[in-house]
Amino acid sequence: MSLPISYSVRNVRARLRRTSLTIAVIALAVIATAVFLALLSSLQRTIVSTGSPDNVVVLRKGSDNDGSSMLTLEAYQAIRYLDGIARDGEGQPLVSPEMVVQPTVRTTSGIRENVLVRGIEPMAFAVHDQVRIVAGRMFRPSSGEIVLGLGTVGRYEGAELGSIMPFGRGRWRVVGIMDAAGSSFESEIWADARELANDAHRPFPYSGVRLRFAPGADRAALMARIEDDPRYALEAKLETEYYAEQAKSSRSLYFLLVILAVPVGVAAGLGAANTMFAAVQARTVEIGTLRALGFSRATILRAFLLESLGVSMIGFVLGAIGTLLLAAVLGAVMGGIGFAAATFTTNVVTLRVSAGDLMAAFVFAATIGIVGGLLPAWRAASLRPVDALRKA
């Protein structure tokens, strides 16, 4: 014989006002962990979504990012004519030589951040096909013009379409805004490669090149040819791999997330257990009666567990709503959240709560409910009907 679910539901409802504090505890624990998790996954998404599986990053051997790499003109020319590289309509190979510089730029709130400025040639837009100019136009070479990633607009002094932005040695005119589908290119500023190298007094024209595989090309062979050329000491990496490595540096943030989630979860679980113990205590006679009527221990156990789970689920729903609200408020107040990646440059991350974050919060809340309810339910189930009824 089993108790209907409505028994548990009614029990929660009967004490809903009294249970509300427990619900609040679980909801707060959910908000705290989910907001943190959302921040991490937003950061991850921004970095990881930057790479394309069809692109290769070529850097100097030993460099882990394009900010600390360099490449000669000869190396670029040699790479251009290798087999297996895609070509555009005019037969030009999709090879984009790039110069990366990280100047210090002042934000509108007066903080200094290192911004990734990527010096490019027009081919860059063919290789990075997720990047599009959405306002204004592309810069003209050698005329002191730049285009801004969406994330930088309004964040830095002068970072507006049509205004002048000072960084490095020069003053640059903003002529366009680019959208990069939420990837970290949106945290960058793009300028003319040659002009940027001059401005930064770089001894080499480029930091690295990005190229696109031709469809059906022997990818491994192409990468091996780039790496094996003894003249240049280069390293070739899939772009997706390159950004996955950059994202790895946020591992310590996950460590912090665990440090946060475990104690908060345990504390909330103890709070839930407390409430359930009180419920069991208050209903000792009722439980005894149920047992005397023939309901089994397993039935009682299940009913109380269900009740605890129900409480934690209400907590989850409220917590999820709270998380979405808080993320919206933080987004509105703080704008893009600046994150210095291991490469020293700032990634502007838009805080967004994903379905995955909420799923994780759901599991978190459910675990709190089940683990917190287990002992009280066990105690309820192991009450001897005789003892329980004697209390009446």
Next chain:
Amino acid sequence: MKYLPLVFRNLLRNKLRSLLTGGAIGLAMLLVCFFLTMPGGIDRLLSEISSNVRVSVHNKGGVVYDMPYAYVQRVRSIPGVAAVNGEVWFGGAFEEEAMVTFPSFALDPDAVQAMWPDYKIEPIALEKFRRQRDAAIVGRETMKKYGWRIGQQVSLVSTVWPVTLTFRIVGEIPNDRAPHFWIQREYLAQAMQAQDRDLDTVGTIWVRVDDPAMVPSVMARAVEMFRNSPAEVTAETEKSFFASFFGSLQAFVQIILVVTALVALCVLCIAANTASMAVRERSREIAVLRAIGFSRGVIFGTLVAESMVLATVAGGTGALLTYGFSALIRMLAGGSMGSNELGPLTGFLVTPGIVAQGIGLSIVVGLVAGIAPAWGAARRPVAEILREVF
């Protein structure tokens, strides 16, 4: 005070509940204190590594932009300057392990002691650093991290200059806050010359000023000196210079504070829940106490005191345990936390001030959590309660 035994007896009556509540409050308060160590990390690091008489002069565009090497001597000539040392970012990396893991600089070995007397580098090491072209002086943390010994040779590929150089470690910087790898500028210059390239630039010029009162005027003179030159400069105190590296951590710190506030609210709800459960179950007894003549004030006071004692003991214990907890985290994280993007936030150094904040917060939580239920219990007419029960 005479009711204190009553408060304790009440707390011990439902031991399981007190234990669960105490555990929850303690854990959450530990977490609050732990997270509170993070925002202070930046300030502490800055005051530890910075000297108030050291100034950084660098290109206005940021440290990745260089300045002509001749600037070093010109800065030296400014009145009030005791020493200068021009530093070039070497960007050394292991060839096999393509990760830049420590800051490596090429600088002038003769002006190390004059610039960083507070680093307390051994005279013998400094002497060797001056004499041996391939010498390197390495921060203790970096030595430990890679298991290096003095006398060992290390080969690094530069990610900035087209050279790979082998160094011999001749000494260490005996403090945890300078993980640097210092090499001779001359060694790098010669390696460049072998490729027909000149090393004629400098990244940062460190300046030591005689008298702290002279610092502002020295900085102003340096900026003025190179105005309208191809490389205009910024001069700032060492503290402000390092602070600029941590600018983008501020948003993260704000989010940590929001999360901490949520956890603190959690503690409040847990405490309030227990307080209201205790009052509810004891309503009959409270009515009896009132009936035999105990005043409302006593009832209210003992109930609030009960909540405060529980929160303070549990929260205080949690706050104190932060010392052990953060030591444990530091141990678990090992070196992996120090050199990441959160760097200065992850020292997790607990200070008495943070623990005091935790204890203070616990007292407030106990008070706030206890007030509403205690007020309700003290205010209800006795007859009403007794009628309900009998």
